[in-house]
Amino acid sequence: MDWLFFFEITLAGLGTGGLYALTAIAFVLIYKATRVINLAIGEMLMVGAYLFFGAAVGWALPWWLAIILALLGGGALGMVLERGVIRPLLGENPISVFMVTIGLGSILIGMVELIWTANPRSLPNFFPTDPIFIGEAFLAPKTFWSFVVAAVVIAVFLLLFRFWRGGVALRATASDQGAAYSMGINVPAVYSLAWGLAGVIAAGAGILLGSIGGISSDMGLFGLTVLVVVIVGGLDSVLGALLAGLLIGWMESMAGVYLGGEYEHLVTFILLMVVLLFRPWGLFGTREIERL
Amino acid sequence: MRIGSPKESYIADEALFRTRTQWVWLWLLLAVLIAYPFVANLYWLFLVCLISINIISATGLNILTGYTGQVSLGQAAFMGVGAYTVAWLDNNTGSPFFINLLAGAGMATLVGLIAGLPSLRVKGLYLAIATIGASFILQFIFINWESVTRGTRGINIEPPSVLGVTLDNPDTFYWLVMPIMVVMVLLAANLFRTRIGRAFIAIRDRDISASVLGINLPFYKLMSFGIASFYAGIAGGLYAYFFGAINPESFPLLMSIFFLAAIIVGGMGTILGSILGAIFMTLTPEILRYGVDILSPYIDNAPQILSPLRTAVFGALIVGFLLFEPHGLAEIWRRVRRFFHLWPFRT
Amino acid sequence: MHILSVDGLTLSFGGVHALRGVDMQVAKGSITAVIGPNGAGKTSLFNSISGFYRPQEGRVVFQGEDITRLRPPHRAALGIGRTFQNIALFRGMTVLDNVKLGAHVRMRTGLLSALWYLGKARREEAEIRKQIEREVFDFLEIDHIRRHPVANLPYGLQKRVELARALAMRPKLLMLDEPVAGMNREEKEDMARFILDVKEQWDTTVLMVEHDMGMVMDISDQVYVLNFGQLIAAGKPSEVQANPEVIKAYLGSGDIHSLRQRLGGKTRAA
Ligand SMILES: Nc1ncnc2c1ncn2[C@@H]1O[C@H](COP(=O)(O)OP(=O)(O)OP(=O)(O)O)[C@@H](O)[C@H]1O
Ligand SMILES: [Mg+2]
Numbered sequence: 001m002d003w004l005f006f007f008e009i010t011l012a013g014l015g016t017g018g019l020y021a022l023t024a025i026a027f028v029l030i031y032k033a034t035r036v037i038n039l040a041i042g043e044m045l046m047v048g049a050y051l052f053f054g055a056a057v058g059w060a061l062p063w064w065l066a067i068i069l070a071l072l073g074g075g076a077l078g079m080v081l082e083r084g085v086i087r088p089l090l091g092e093n094p095i096s097v098f099m100v101t102i103g104l105g106s107i108l109i110g111m112v113e114l115i116w117t118a119n120p121r122s123l124p125n126f127f128p129t130d131p132i133f134i135g136e137a138f139l140a141p142k143t144f145w146s147f148v149v150a151a152v153v154i155a156v157f158l159l160l161f162r163f164w165r166g167g168v169a170l171r172a173t174a175s176d177q178g179a180a181y182s183m184g185i186n187v188p189a190v191y192s193l194a195w196g197l198a199g200v201i202a203a204g205a206g207i208l209l210g211s212i213g214g215i216s217s218d219m220g221l222f223g224l225t226v227l228v229v230v231i232v233g234g235l236d237s238v239l240g241a242l243l244a245g246l247l248i249g250w251m252e253s254m255a256g257v258y259l260g261g262e263y264e265h266l267v268t269f270i271l272l273m274v275v276l277l278f279r280p281w282g283l284f285g286t287r288e289i290e291r292l
Numbered sequence: 293m294r295i296g297s298p299k300e301s302y303i304a305d306e307a308l309f310r311t312r313t314q315w316v317w318l319w320l321l322l323a324v325l326i327a328y329p330f331v332a333n334l335y336w337l338f339l340v341c342l343i344s345i346n347i348i349s350a351t352g353l354n355i356l357t358g359y360t361g362q363v364s365l366g367q368a369a370f371m372g373v374g375a376y377t378v379a380w381l382d383n384n385t386g387s388p389f390f391i392n393l394l395a396g397a398g399m400a401t402l403v404g405l406i407a408g409l410p411s412l413r414v415k416g417l418y419l420a421i422a423t424i425g426a427s428f429i430l431q432f433i434f435i436n437w438e439s440v441t442r443g444t445r446g447i448n449i450e451p452p453s454v455l456g457v458t459l460d461n462p463d464t465f466y467w468l469v470m471p472i473m474v475v476m477v478l479l480a481a482n483l484f485r486t487r488i489g490r491a492f493i494a495i496r497d498r499d500i501s502a503s504v505l506g507i508n509l510p511f512y513k514l515m516s517f518g519i520a521s522f523y524a525g526i527a528g529g530l531y532a533y534f535f536g537a538i539n540p541e542s543f544p545l546l547m548s549i550f551f552l553a554a555i556i557v558g559g560m561g562t563i564l565g566s567i568l569g570a571i572f573m574t575l576t577p578e579i580l581r582y583g584v585d586i587l588s589p590y591i592d593n594a595p596q597i598l599s600p601l602r603t604a605v606f607g608a609l610i611v612g613f614l615l616f617e618p619h620g621l622a623e624i625w626r627r628v629r630r631f632f633h634l635w636p637f638r639t
Numbered sequence: 640m641h642i643l644s645v646d647g648l649t650l651s652f653g654g655v656h657a658l659r660g661v662d663m664q665v666a667k668g669s670i671t672a673v674i675g676p677n678g679a680g681k682t683s684l685f686n687s688i689s690g691f692y693r694p695q696e697g698r699v700v701f702q703g704e705d706i707t708r709l710r711p712p713h714r715a716a717l718g719i720g721r722t723f724q725n726i727a728l729f730r731g732m733t734v735l736d737n738v739k740l741g742a743h744v745r746m747r748t749g750l751l752s753a754l755w756y757l758g759k760a761r762r763e764e765a766e767i768r769k770q771i772e773r774e775v776f777d778f779l780e781i782d783h784i785r786r787h788p789v790a791n792l793p794y795g796l797q798k799r800v801e802l803a804r805a806l807a808m809r810p811k812l813l814m815l816d817e818p819v820a821g822m823n824r825e826e827k828e829d830m831a832r833f834i835l836d837v838k839e840q841w842d843t844t845v846l847m848v849e850h851d852m853g854m855v856m857d858i859s860d861q862v863y864v865l866n867f868g869q870l871i872a873a874g875k876p877s878e879v880q881a882n883p884e885v886i887k888a889y890l891g892s893g894d895i896h897s898l899r900q901r902l903g904g905k906t907r908a909a
Contacts, residue, residue, distance in 0.1 A: 037417045085611060095363050096614050098417050099556060102549055103610030110604020114597055217600075224428075227421060266432050269425040273410065276422045280414040302768040303761065482756035486764060487739070487746045489753070494729045494740050501727035504689045506715030506744035506808065515750065561731060 008137045009257050010250060015143035017249020018150035023205040023226045024233065024241035025157060026198035031235050032174035033194030036086055037098050040105035041202055042223015044081075048074040048203025049123070049210035049219065050112050056124050063126040070207055071200050078199020079192050087191065105220060113217045120216035127211065146208040153204060154242065161238070166193055174236070225252075225265065228272045234285020244283065308481055325474070329466050337462035339578065344473035345530050346570040350554045351480050351563065352523020357552070358560030359484065360516040361496030362411055366423035368547035369430040370407075370521040374400040374528030375538045379447040380440055382532075389452035389533070396532075397525030403430070404521020411513045415499070427545055434540040446539025449532050459533075469530055476523060481563045483519075492516055493561070546603075553610045559622030568621040576609070577602050642667040642812055642844045643688070648697035650683055650868075657683035658694065659868045665812070665861075670838055670845040672855045672876075675865035676889055681848040682724055684865065685814055688846075689721055690714045701812070716744040720810030722801040724817050724848070728789040734800050735768075735785040738775060741807030742767050767807075775803045778840075779833060795826040802833065806841070813837060815847040819854055827851065831858055856880060864888065 023045055030038045038044075051073040055066035081104060089097045127145040131138060161167040173180040173190045181187055206215075209222060229248050233240025248268055256264040281287040309315055329337060353367045374396035381392040407426035411419050434441050441447065451460035452468070459465045483489045491512045494502035503509050532538050550573060558569020580601055588594035613620055643665040650658040657680045665671045673681050686692040688699055690711035698707045706714055720741070729737055746767060752760040776782035779799050784792065789800055798818065805813055818834065819827040831854050837843050849855050855862060856876040864872040864879055866888040872879050879885055 037421075085615065088615060092618075095361075095416055095420075096618065098363070098420060099552060100611055100614050102552070103607040103614070106549065106607025107604050107611065108607075110600045110602070110607060113600030113603065117596065118600065224424060227424070231418070231421060262432065262436055265428060269428040272425040273422060273429070276410045276414050276418060276425070278413075280410075280418055302772070303765045306761075306764055306768060479754040482760075483753055485756060486748050486753040486760050487743050488748065488750060490732065490736055490740045491743060493731050493736070497729035497731050498727050500691060501723060502729070502740075503711045504691055504715065504721065505741060505804070506712045507740075508710075508712045519750075 004136055007135075008139065009253050011134060011137055011139045012143055013250035013253025014246055015139070015147045015249070016253060017246035018147040018154075019205055019209055019222075019245075020226055020229050020249050021242045021245025022150040022154060022208075023202060023222070024229045024245050025154060025238060026201040026205070027226055027230050028233075028236065028238055028241045029170075029194050029198045029201070031230070033170055034082070034086065034090065034191050035094065036090075036101065037094075037235070038198075039098065039101040039223065039227070040081070040108060040220075041198070041226060042220035043105040043108035044074065044077060044199055044202040045206035045209065045222060046215070046217065046220045047077055047108055047112060047206070048199075049206035049215045050116055051203065052207045052210070053116070053121055053123055053215060057121075063124060067126075067207060071203050074203025074206070075196040075200040078195040078197070078202070081199075082191055082195035086195070087188070090191075105223075109217050109220060116217075118217045120214050122214040123207070123210045125211060140212075142212045146212055149208060150205070153201065157201070158238070166190075170194060225268055228268050230282075231272060232275050232282055234282030236286055237282065237284035240282055240284030306485060308478075308485065325470060329463055334462055337466055339574065341462050341465050341469050341534060343571050343574045344469045345527050345534065346551075346554065346574050347473050347567050348476050348530070349524050349527035350551050350558070350570040351477055351566040352520040352527070353551045354555045354558075354560065354563075354566040355480060355483070355492070355523070356516050356520035358555050358562070358565065359489065359496060360492040360513065361416070361499075362408075362513060362516060363416060363420035363552075364423045364517075364520065365420055365545065365548045365552065366404075366407055366427045366430075367520065367524050367551045368543040368545065369427040370400045370404050370524035371528030371531060371547075372430060372434055372538075372540075372543035373403045373521075374525030375532035375542065376434065376441055376447070376528075377525070378529040378532045379449045379538055382449045383447060389454060393526060393529040393533075396529035397522045400525025400528065401518045401522045404517045404524070405514055407521075408514050408517030411517065412510045423548075424545065427548060431540060431543075431545075434543070441540070444540060446537055446542075448537045451536060452533045460536075465534060469534070472526065472530065476526065477563060477567065480523075480566075484563070488512070488515070496561070549610075550606065553606055555620075557609050557613050557620055559620030562620075562622040564625065565620050565622035568625065572621060573606075573609075576605060580605060640667045641665060642702055643846070644700045645684070645688065646698045646700070648684065648687055648694045648699070650680075650687055650692055650694040656868045657692075658687065658697075660697070661865070661868070661870050663863050663870070663873075665844060665846050667844055668838070668842070669860040670834065670847070670858055671861045671863070672859035673846070673848045673863045673865060674850070674852070674855055674879075678867075679865040679888075680868040681865055682816055683868075685721065685816055685846075685848060688714075688814065689719065712744070715808065718808070718811035719814065720805040720808040720812070721814035722798070722805050722816055722818060724820070726794075726797050726801055728797055728800060728804070730788075730790040732789065733785065734781065734787050734789055734792070734803075735771075737789055737800055738771055738803045738807045739767060741804035742771065742809075744808060771803075771807055775806050778836070779803050779806075795822050798822065798826075798830070799833075802830075806837065809841070810843055812844050812846060815845065815849075817848055817850060819849065819851050827854060834858060852880075 023041060027038060027041050030036055048070050052066050052070035055061045055069045056063050085100055085104060086097065089100060127142050129141055132141050132144040161171065169185045169190050170193065172183065172185055173187055177187060209219065225248065229244045230241055232248065233244030251267055252264045255267040275282065304310065309318055328340065349367055349371055353364060356362050356364050377396040377399040378392045381387050381395055407423060410422035414422060435443055451458055453459065454468060457464060459468050491507045494507055495509060495512055499509060554569035554573040555566055557572055558567065559565025581598060584594050584598050617624065641664045645661060645663040648658050648661040661684060673684060675681055683692060687694045690709060698705055701717060701719065706717065729740065746763055748760040748763050752758060772782065776785060779802060781796065781799055781803060784796065789797060792800065802818065819830045822830065834845055835858055838845055859876055862874065862876050862879040863870060864885050871884045871888055872882045
């Protein structure tokens, strides 16, 4: 076995895994606050990437300004979705809410294709292009830098989640909505905040993902792998999302190289089935107890 | 209730169609279905054949999702299993049409039962996600099991022939698919007059109480999966014969979403809902196409906007109905009927 | 002869001990009541008998058969029917279908005959329908609402439909979890009469949880008292009523007001 090669693949896998973890955090954020399984997370990510594309290429803005606009746009999208579609359905059958997010995903894809057509595009590169070596192992600079950015964003997020007032309100709401209400926390505002933040994070992940592999209207499929990540990690576990993200990124890259590209997602979904059969609440999730 | 010997009157009271008006409407509907191919052109016959196939699949999904409460995003993949089985048999054994169709449905049932296994451990949304996983795995098999599926090239299927007549056109195919559709819908309607259908609904409404009252949850959940995939298998087999060619892209995840949308729009947990939903969702793209055609002089690249428009409208229909009309077209229909007091279907 | 006996049932959820070594015998043909303050473990006991909860220790013996390991549907099939404390009707079904569902374990229609609805399925549905009309609807006086969706029925009627559903099973043991909770006096009296009639006419043993002391004292043959998951008294209604432990348990639960109400309920329901 060629250990250097193995190491390089591992690094590449962890690179993608970082993006999975980042998007998974957006997902978990929404789930924790509103108990919604948001299947449109991949499409929110896609919209973020296209907003960046629109600003940077369409309007020819400098890349940093385009990023800011795309992030703001993603946040606004999250809040609009929450306020307009999710909130009226909260408290209804969770299955309805789930299906609504499927519908939302479809709408977002349609809109993006209407505006930018379904053709794949590439994003302007804003990462340094010097080759990266870790020891002797070579790592594509885009992968490296996107991993670094993802890691930094995740770290900032975790700090916010722990120490910022909004983060505290979020955690309180997640653990007990009724209690949060009675403590004077503005729960609807927390919903908005969670969806808005998730929108920002998803948009960021979309820009990173797009800058590595280009963008297209079906890049929302990335969200399906993220779904597997959060199931494996445990729907309400931030730690689970991080670890499972890295794990699945690594697994996919291994499968892709050693078994062939078509196996990449197969292993993911087989892992999904195994976890659902044997440990449906995930590695770090809370097990729900049923009552009569 | 009419007066007669008590037993007779109960049988009458349990009937699918109970009043005279209902029977009149039923015969009228049947007459229309028989007369239809003599008045409709090929395009409209094509559409009705497609609608019939979709009604079959939507009915199956509605049994599983609308009645039993097990959300599935695998219906298209199960159709694929039926279609590939039919195609393989058609290419390799030359066995007759009906055998192939049943074998396809049987294979789909088998795969559906396996895909339904997670439903014994997980519920609702988790299950939906498991079925997404199952779809992906099946898609992978369609693409990569080259010796059977011929990979991305797909398989061609000879048109079926029944009693020496080759059904290679919508006007002949109609006579095959329409009766099958009617029978499948009636079977489904019957199911919900019996203990099995009631068990399904009980599982949807309160699974734990149902279990305490004597419903064996794993057994009935799997049965529901089996039935839904049997319907999908029949629909898929018919699809393969109807289009004469299939490939892995014939049964994408989007198509499963299409069927989910159909039962949401039509009405979950009603037979009528599956029918109305399938009609509505099959016609929507046609109406959009028509609309775009009309607009084409006024906007450039009109043909390109059709596909995205369709995607967006599908999504909007799902969202709109869930938000504003969660019981779907069937409920709207019921309101209209209450107004006029006429329609035959009780369900 | 005991139709049901429970030996040393122990059930805990994490740190909460819902049941601690509960023993209970239910005589065939009796009306046996389980009482106790809120959170005493009465519903947990019922759930353990139905098989929804899995006690960590102890046995449940029904008609001489150890059913501790059986899953809930099998227990139902043996003849254990029940109602639920917070009404558990199937909201998507009509009254008639809810009640028919109760008869599920007595029916045999298989998938094929159900799909075609010929012969067997048709006969069985008609037969069950006839039985339900005769035995249940007439008895409980709910034939006028058979085609109503249960969701819109008033509370008292919903409770009655739940009883109907349990009866459709023709249970050998009927467990009622707070059958008259939330009912007005008239409804309570009706329900008490139904329960007595069930015992007399149906050859059914009744086990019930009830907070309404008046009703418990009036109709039950045997009373078990739970407190904090422990059995603190058992005996005839009059014996239990006079037991200082029992009075203390109710007082200790801080429920004096409701205790007064319940004891007062005696004079009203009588
Ligand atoms: N599924 C469960 N998970 C955790 N704790 C439970 C569960 N079911 C019951 N308990 C706990 O067990 C204890 C007994 O509850 P149970 O419902 O049996 O009481 P009860 O006597 O029926 O009370 P009530 O009169 O209010 O109906 C309570 O402390 C309750 O919180
Ligand atoms: Mg209780």
